[in-house]
Amino acid sequence: MNTNIFRSMSYGVYIVTTLDGRRPTGCVANSVMQITSSPATVAVSMNHDNYTHQCISKTGYFAVSILSEQSAPQLIGTFGFQSGKDTDKFAGVEYQTVEGMPVISDSCGYLVCRVIDTMDTSTHTVFLGEVVEADVFSTAPAMTYAYYHQVIKGKSPKNAPTYIEEKPEPVAAKYVCEICGYEHVAESLPEDFRCPICGVDASLFKKAE
Amino acid sequence: MNTNIFRSMSYGVYIVTTLDGRRPTGCVANSVMQITSSPATVAVSMNHDNYTHQCISKTGYFAVSILSEQSAPQLIGTFGFQSGKDTDKFAGVEYQTVEGMPVISDSCGYLVCRVIDTMDTSTHTVFLGEVVEADVFSTAPAMTYAYYHQVIKGKSPKNAPTYIEEKPEPVAAKYVCEICGYEHVAESLPEDFRCPICGVDASLFKKAE
Numbered sequence: 001m002n003t004n005i006f007r008s009m010s011y012g013v014y015i016v017t018t019l020d021g022r023r024p025t026g027c028v029a030n031s032v033m034q035i036t037s038s039p040a041t042v043a044v045s046m047n048h049d050n051y052t053h054q055c056i057s058k059t060g061y062f063a064v065s066i067l068s069e070q071s072a073p074q075l076i077g078t079f080g081f082q083s084g085k086d087t088d089k090f091a092g093v094e095y096q097t098v099e100g101m102p103v104i105s106d107s108c109g110y111l112v113c114r115v116i117d118t119m120d121t122s123t124h125t126v127f128l129g130e131v132v133e134a135d136v137f138s139t140a141p142a143m144t145y146a147y148y149h150q151v152i153k154g155k156s157p158k159n160a161p162t163y164i165e166e167k168p169e170p171v172a173a174k175y176v177c178e179i180c181g182y183e184h185v186a187e188s189l190p191e192d193f194r195c196p197i198c199g200v201d202a203s204l205f206k207k208a209e
Numbered sequence: 210m211n212t213n214i215f216r217s218m219s220y221g222v223y224i225v226t227t228l229d230g231r232r233p234t235g236c237v238a239n240s241v242m243q244i245t246s247s248p249a250t251v252a253v254s255m256n257h258d259n260y261t262h263q264c265i266s267k268t269g270y271f272a273v274s275i276l277s278e279q280s281a282p283q284l285i286g287t288f289g290f291q292s293g294k295d296t297d298k299f300a301g302v303e304y305q306t307v308e309g310m311p312v313i314s315d316s317c318g319y320l321v322c323r324v325i326d327t328m329d330t331s332t333h334t335v336f337l338g339e340v341v342e343a344d345v346f347s348t349a350p351a352m353t354y355a356y357y358h359q360v361i362k363g364k365s366p367k368n369a370p371t372y373i374e375e376k377p378e379p380v381a382a383k384y385v386c387e388i389c390g391y392e393h394v395a396e397s398l399p400e401d402f403r404c405p406i407c408g409v410d411a412s413l414f415k416k417a418e
Contacts, residue, residue, distance in 0.1 A: 002344045008275045008317035008351040009243060009251075010221030031242045034218060034370045035254045036333045042218075043252065043328075043335060045244045066217045108217035119252075119328040119337060123245045126252060126335070128328060135211045142217040144353065161243045 011145040011162065015065045015079050016044055017095075017102045018055045024090045024102035027052045028080035030145050031161045032064055040131040042111060045124045047159040051085040056115065056127055064111045065104035068140035072106055073152050077198025080157055081180040099133045109136040124161060152197070153183055174208040183208075220354040220371065224274045224288050225253055226304075226311045227264045233299045233311035236261040237289030239354050240370045241273055249340040251320060254333045256368040260294040265324065265336055273320045274313035277349035281315055282361050286407025289366055290389040308342045318345040333370060361406070362392055383417040392417075 017026030031045035042064065046053045056062045067075065078089050094105040103110035113129025120126075145162065156163040157180075175184040180198040184205065193202040226235030240254035251273065255262045265271045276284065287298050303314040312319035322338025329335075354371065365372040366389075384393045389407040393414065402411040 001340070001342055002318070003249065005275065005318040005320060005343045005345045006243060006249070008221070008277070008345075009241070010219055010351050010353045011242065012217070012219030031244065032218065033220065033240045033242050033252075033254065034215060035240065035335060036330050037370055037372055038332070040212065040215070041330060043242075043254070045242065045252070066214065068217070109211070109214040111214060117328055117330075119326055119335065121245050121250060121326075121337070123247070126244060126328065126337070128330070128335070131210070133210055134214045136214045136217070141355075142219050144219045144355075146350075146353075161246055163246050 006162070009162075013067045013076065013143040013145060013148050015067065015075065015104050015107070016046065016052060016056075016062055017065065017104070018052060018062045019059050019100065019102070020051070020055045020084065023088070024095065024097075025052060025055055025084035026063075026079055026089060026102070027084065028076055028157075029064075029160075030156070035128060040134075041116070042113060042129055042131060044127045044129065045161050046127060047124050047161075049159050051083050053125060055084070057125075060115045061099070061101055062113055062115070062127065062129060063098065063101035063103045064113065066108040066110070067104075067143040068108045068138055069143050069147060069151075070138070070140040071104075071143060073197055074199055075104065075106065076148070076152075077180055077195065081198045098135075105137060108138050108140065108142050110134065123159075157181075175205040176208050178204045178206055215371070218371075222276045222285065222352045222354060222357050224276065224284065224313050224316070225255065225261060225265075225271055226274065226313070227261060227271045228268050228309065228311070229260070229264045229293065232297070233304065233306075234261060234264055234293035235288055235298060235311070236293065237285055237366075238273075238369075239365070244337060249343075250325070251322060251338055251340060253336045253338065254370050255336060256333050256370075258368050260292050262334060264293070266334075269324045270308070270310055271322050271324070271336065271338060272307065272310035272312045273322065275317040275319070276313075276352040277317045277347055278352050278356060278360075279347070279349040280313075280352060282406050283408055284313065284315065285357070285361075286389055286404065290407045307344075314346060317347050317349065317351055319343065332368075384414040385417050387413050387415055
């Protein structure tokens with residue numbers, strides 16, 4: 001089996017949000033798709049280990065904010081590479097509350113969904129949500145996973161359905177962020193360098209062999 | 210609710226195939242995504258009215274061929290805008306048989322899946338498939354739905370999850386294919402014109418008012 005073919009599947013980049021009690025939380029997801037058009041429903045695949053998973057299970061509601069090519073890449077660092085269990089991911093992030101759910105302002109727009117069914121697997125749950133509210137914030141092109149990977153040079157976190165282990169290629173000077181996997185190729189890494197994805201400083205970059 | 214936001218969700222263009230008894234059949238789908246990475250599983254949303262739906266339900270197997278930007282657009286006409294009930298969609302289409310399933314040669318590659326779970330909605334079934342075989346045919350960029358819509362100027366058929374009814378804009382000379390919705394803008398439509406998507410001749414084009 002040649003699993004490289006999975007790299008040819010196309011996805012958007014989404015932030016799936018919900019509430020932890022009264023506190024907003026969420027995470028980055030690629031595996032989001034529309035299932036029916038009338039009534040409109042969408043499915044989201046979420047790893048059991050994601051804190052957002054248990055919060056959606058409790059509230060029965062989630063929102064999907066659709067990132068655009070103009071959305072700040074730091075949103076992916078904030079929501080994709082730390083856990084909402086110990087972090088207030090929404091600190092410093094502009095958002096609105098729609099039907100009780102937090103939605104990210106710096107996005108194409110959002111869908112707010114009520115969970116109407118679930119399908120469980122060994123590692124992930126597919127939440128089927130009926131869309132109860134939706135709106136457009138921006139007509140900028142949606143960010144695709146290909147754009148994130150090729151233009152922003154980002155990676156999937158290890159518990160994403162789309163994660164593929166990559167063997168690092170020997171490159172003279174490649175500095176890899178230990179938090180989010182962002183690769184910076186340069187002759188040297190300035191001391192005041194900060195990861196454009198997750199915002200950590202140069203001390204958390206490791207030179208690839 | 211502003212359903213225009215659905216246009217910002219990103220998809221690939223896939224041909225989902227299976228067997229009707231011993232005869233290969235299939236249809237175009239956008240709503241395909243990976244659910245888990247280990248074991249690898251993918252979910253496909255399929256309208257109950259699609260002939261492919263009942264054939265997958267019977268065989269318990271399906272394949273997903275991932276179209277590339279270089280795949281012939283006619284494949285979308287052949288598989289997306291006619292029913293496999295009365296048509297041999299594979300006539301004239303180059304394909305291979307892998308684990309009993311037909312896969313399209315003119316593609317990025319394929320995944321062959323065994324159905325391990327289903328989730329039903331009023332109009333669509335989500336088939337969850339464990340990937341039993343997969344390979345790469347081409348490293349050409351995958352065709353996204355945005356590419357199909359913007360570059361090839363194609364539409365979704367009416368029973369797709371991603372179908373959105375569009376009000377035709379008044380354009381001086383726009384000829385619309387009555388079979389697949391392809392729009393040809395020109396001063397006139399030559400008699401020997403054939404639809405680049407579904408292959409029908411000029412008689413099946415209607416001038417938009």
